[in-house]
Amino acid sequence: MINRGKARAYGNIALIKYWGKRDEKQVLPMNSSLSLTIECFYTETEVIFDNSSNEDYFYLNEELQDKAATNKISVFLDLFRKTSNINMKAIVNSTNFVPTAAGLASSASGFAALAAAANVASGLNLEHRELSMYARQGSGSATRSIYGGFVQWQGGTSEKDSYAIPIDDAKWDIGMVIVIVNSKEKSVSSREGMKHTVDTSPFYKIWPRSAEDDIKEIKLAIENRDFEKLGLITERNGLMMHATMLGANPPLSYWEPDSVLAMQTVRELRNEGVPCYFTMDAGPNVKILCRLSESNKIKRRLKQVFDEEQIIVTGPGPGIAVL
């Protein structure tokens, strides 16, 4: 019996945002989302089911994690143990490969890599689509990190059809420049932020329908390789998500002064003829969708106002890989 598995998964940046759950337990989203998998950030995870162990151990970057973190992993591994009738505890070794220490962490690559490793270790050998539904239950955005390039997470109608669909490998001069804005304030987690918004923002009721319209439009833009349209929809969808937060009670905003500075720089670059478009998630960092061939030009311009180590250039990333 195979009781050991190791896999790598990449991070992803949503262009059409996942914002709001219709089912907290099953992690079913209010709307479909669409992302670009990126190669600059990935997680490698090994899962070893070991019948000599009395409990689950979770090491992240070689450090043993506390009860709370380990418990999240245990609950997730139970999905695999249940289906494959494995009764063993597990040792999980996970390493995040990040281009800079500051701020850019993601549960997407983490749970996608864990799912892919557990898939091997448990002997389940699920197909990508089904595996994405397992990843989903660890963290919504992990659903999309199963595939590379542009990936849709189909909202679905039940827990059976809420999975990832690969849309396009993004190998047509697509890149991203990420501006790491260090947050001074302790921020509200993405999970809390979306729940607060769903619960209290009168604007939220506009969101799910509007995001579904954006999904249709952006898929058409990808199909036609219409970069300008792709960018405009991305930028608009991100700002609409942030608008729903401003409407929450009390209002919620993840923007820092430097976030606005980065967004202004993007608008200036565009006025100068460089096609690039920003998006922001539940944090102060600004992600700039661009032509990979122009990413260094954009980086040079950002270096006029940001430190070099705050700027990350990346191309599209691949899907999960078994190691």
Add this chain to the structure above:
Amino acid sequence: MINRGKARAYGNIALIKYWGKRDEKQVLPMNSSLSLTIECFYTETEVIFDNSSNEDYFYLNEELQDKAATNKISVFLDLFRKTSNINMKAIVNSTNFVPTAAGLASSASGFAALAAAANVASGLNLEHRELSMYARQGSGSATRSIYGGFVQWQGGTSEKDSYAIPIDDAKWDIGMVIVIVNSKEKSVSSREGMKHTVDTSPFYKIWPRSAEDDIKEIKLAIENRDFEKLGLITERNGLMMHATMLGANPPLSYWEPDSVLAMQTVRELRNEGVPCYFTMDAGPNVKILCRLSESNKIKRRLKQVFDEEQIIVTGPGPGIAVL
């Protein structure tokens, strides 16, 4: 016949925003708004109807204005000329008294002072309520500058009942600290911004009802002198207005990096136990509603991150005065 009139009017800051017109020509708003008249900024205007003149002349701060600016004044004075059967052209001398050269200008005090001066010069001698409806046709926000303290502009059901109502003189330890954020970008005018939002933002349809609810709540807070509630409603309503702009297509934002810095400073002050609340209009400046008795403490704190000349402290202002 009296053919000369001079008056002063003060600026005002909306706590519940005027955002969107239901009738462009009559300047009828989508929703009622409520403001605080402030004493730091005012306009003095003299209107002289002179039958020896062949055209209208408009001097602002002792400089003769161009055709476009003069034409706006002429059209406005026609309202008074028509009602009072005056056939004379006018000479208008207007002076803005601003605490700093940077950025803080307002058509509110301008059209309120012009209306009040024309009211005397034309011999119409309208009551405040009717005069506010004249001022409205010059600039929506001018409606509220007819009165001092807290003033409601009742949205109304027709052009006959869309006027200002004095709510409270605000002489109960109410003040404001204004942070002047210099804009590098040329911004979209308030008039254009609201039209673009009404026309293209799916969030806008939530706004009018929500603002009317805020009006009811804030009037209750004023009646009860509940400063915390007053501030929280103010802050939330302003952010909701900005949320409607983020939802416009293309999106619209007036925020500068320093706007976010000022808003963060307000949140920090509040965490330290100083009750103060921000609001922003269609521009990058941040207006902080506070206790007048704490305004200098707030100014000292803001001086840690802004230049002294960027910070204006003010108390509530009075209504129009005939000079």
